Amino acid sequence: MSSSEIYDIIIIGGGVIGCSIARALCKYELKICLLEKEADIAMGTTKANSGVVHAGYAAERKFTKRNLCIRGNKLYSEAVKELNFPFKRMGSFVVAFKVEEIKLLEEIRKRGIEDGILDLELILEKQRIKRMEPNISDDIIGVLHAPSAGIVSPYEMTFALAQNAAMNSVKFFRSQEVIKIDHSDYIFTITTQRNEFKSLNVINCAGLYSAKISKMLGLDYFDITPRKGEYVLFDRNTIQLNKILFPTPTKISKGILVCPTFHGNAFAGPNAQNITDIEDTSTTTAGLKEVLEGAKKIVPNLPLRASIRNFAGLRAVPSTYDFIIDNTDIYGFINVAGILSPGLTSSYAIAEKVIDFLELLGVELKVKEDYNPYRPKPERFTDFSKKELDKKIKEDSSWGRIICRCETISEKEILNAIQGPIGATTIDGVKFRCRAGMGRCQSGFCRPRVMEILSREMKLPYQAITKKGDDTNILIAKTKDLLLKEIIKKEIQK
Ligand SMILES: Cc1cc2nc3c(=O)[nH]c(=O)nc-3n(C[C@H](O)[C@H](O)[C@H](O)COP(=O)(O)OP(=O)(O)OC[C@H]3O[C@@H](n4cnc5c(N)ncnc54)[C@H](O)[C@@H]3O)c2cc1C
Numbered sequence: 001m002s003s004s005e006i007y008d009i010i011i012i013g014g015g016v017i018g019c020s021i022a023r024a025l026c027k028y029e030l031k032i033c034l035l036e037k038e039a040d041i042a043m044g045t046t047k048a049n050s051g052v053v054h055a056g057y058a059a060e061r062k063f064t065k066r067n068l069c070i071r072g073n074k075l076y077s078e079a080v081k082e083l084n085f086p087f088k089r090m091g092s093f094v095v096a097f098k099v100e101e102i103k104l105l106e107e108i109r110k111r112g113i114e115d116g117i118l119d120l121e122l123i124l125e126k127q128r129i130k131r132m133e134p135n136i137s138d139d140i141i142g143v144l145h146a147p148s149a150g151i152v153s154p155y156e157m158t159f160a161l162a163q164n165a166a167m168n169s170v171k172f173f174r175s176q177e178v179i180k181i182d183h184s185d186y187i188f189t190i191t192t193q194r195n196e197f198k199s200l201n202v203i204n205c206a207g208l209y210s211a212k213i214s215k216m217l218g219l220d221y222f223d224i225t226p227r228k229g230e231y232v233l234f235d236r237n238t239i240q241l242n243k244i245l246f247p248t249p250t251k252i253s254k255g256i257l258v259c260p261t262f263h264g265n266a267f268a269g270p271n272a273q274n275i276t277d278i279e280d281t282s283t284t285t286a287g288l289k290e291v292l293e294g295a296k297k298i299v300p301n302l303p304l305r306a307s308i309r310n311f312a313g314l315r316a317v318p319s320t321y322d323f324i325i326d327n328t329d330i331y332g333f334i335n336v337a338g339i340l341s342p343g344l345t346s347s348y349a350i351a352e353k354v355i356d357f358l359e360l361l362g363v364e365l366k367v368k369e370d371y372n373p374y375r376p377k378p379e380r381f382t383d384f385s386k387k388e389l390d391k392k393i394k395e396d397s398s399w400g401r402i403i404c405r406c407e408t409i410s411e412k413e414i415l416n417a418i419q420g421p422i423g424a425t426t427i428d429g430v431k432f433r434c435r436a437g438m439g440r441c442q443s444g445f446c447r448p449r450v451m452e453i454l455s456r457e458m459k460l461p462y463q464a465i466t467k468k469g470d471d472t473n474i475l476i477a478k479t480k481d482l483l484l485k486e487i488i489k490k491e492i493q494k
Contacts, residue, residue: 229270406439
């Protein structure tokens with residue numbers, strides 16, 4: 001199927017970067033769509049990272065990512081008011097165990113303040129540090145405190161961005177892997193495995209695959225190497241961390257951190273290993289050992305027995321080691337590639353930069369009269385008082401049926417996740433939108449129920465429900481059907 005519709009802008013890739021750009025552009029009178037290869041948005045690097053909104057002191061001054069991170073951090077305050085995603089400025093500590101590390105932290109502080117991170121503070125009084133973060137090791141001798149650092153739920157923020165963009169007429173097409181791009185007469189023809197799309201401008205936000213997309217147009221000026229980072233996640237409320245805790249950085253890495261999540265878990269990680277397989281998100285015994293050893297140096301009382309999940313994310317490391325955001329030699333084709341850390345923090349600032357590039361290309365940016373920047377906060381069972389809940393349940397009994405016991409998620413929240421703009425179509429889609437399956441039992445209890453709800457709402461057979469799209473079916477057939485087939489086969493053979 002092909003469409004004669006010509007978009008003003010097509011964004012390739014529905015991670016945090018593609019969705020930030022879609023949301024920043026949705027205020028203008030432009031015809032925009034976003035193509036994502038997976039069954040859902042936010043399922044690439046955006047789903048598995050530390051979720052830290054960095055203060056911005058870490059990268060060297062020669063890198064674009066330093067300024068974009070500092071600016072991006074500031075832009076979160078406005079974004080969270082409009083989009084209502086889980087975000088908290090709780091502050092970070094970079095910890096020092098040796099005098100040389102204190103010297104380095106002081107240099108980082110000075111440079112950071114010069115570049116606009118005004119609240120950076122070197123704290124050397126151990127008692128004060130311990131009061132601020134009681135779990136920190138007794139062996140530390142000082143910390144660099146960055147109060148503006150925060151934690152965000154990266155996928156929930158990305159869904160919020162995408163939903164607001166969709167509310168303002170951006171179209172989202174999922175399960176559309178771009179396999180070919182042609183450019184002639186100033187029009188890009190983008191072929192996916194299912195459709196053909198046309199556009200005057202294309203923005204490549206394909207993360208780990210961004211070099212592959214760029215090469216489809218013969219633009220072969222950078223490479224992307226996957227660098228794996230492994231994590232250990234701990235159950236909610238087993239350790240109460242007040243601060244995001246980093247070791248003193250080395251030249252190549254920010255190191256293994258110990259960090260709370262917005263929803264009250266804690267995690268340790270990531271390590272950093274260059275790999276070759278762009279899809280390899282497996283965890284390894286050696287990697288997890290490295291993570292826990294690193295983390296225990298900072299927080300010796302980590303609740304190791306309360307670990308509920310290990311996972312890994314892949315950084316898209318570009319050959320330039322800096323973000324690649326540029327108007328390329330092909331008029332109308334913008335690369336936003338190699339967005340490694342701190343890409344999540346920088347996402348709003350990256351979107352601003354892309355708008356500057358579009359202006360340079362002569363794209364008319366006229367604000368829509370009916371632009372609505374607000375995305376309502378998803379309603380949560382656990383946010384309501386008893387009185388409010390009684391009222392809700394009277395109005396709609398699905399509020400009263402708890403499907404995920406670990407996280408106390410009601411059927412209504414799952415229905416909202418499925419029926420909302422860019423709704424969930426998979427088990428992971430439900431999980432990442434409303435946390436059903438994120439808790440201690442890791443969906444052991446609620447998965448069959450979530451599948452039933454998905455099957456009912458999508459009018460699909462139970463067996464057609466997948467974890468995360470093609471080839472990830474949980475069930476292949478009903479046991480009774482299989483037995484019946486076996487019996488019939490035997491009868492025929494008799
Ligand atoms: C271990 C780790 C820790 C990190 N910690 C932090 C942190 O604490 N703070 C921070 O600021 N940053 C952090 N980052 C960086 C941050 O996660 C990334 O910068 C950000 O997620 C990149 O988003 P993206 O949209 O570029 O990529 P992705 O999320 O990977 O999105 C790219 C999308 O493009 C799609 N795609 C690919 N090919 C095609 C195709 N052919 N057709 C259609 N779609 C396609 C993919 O399916 C994917 O959904 C971390 C990264 C890692 C790996």
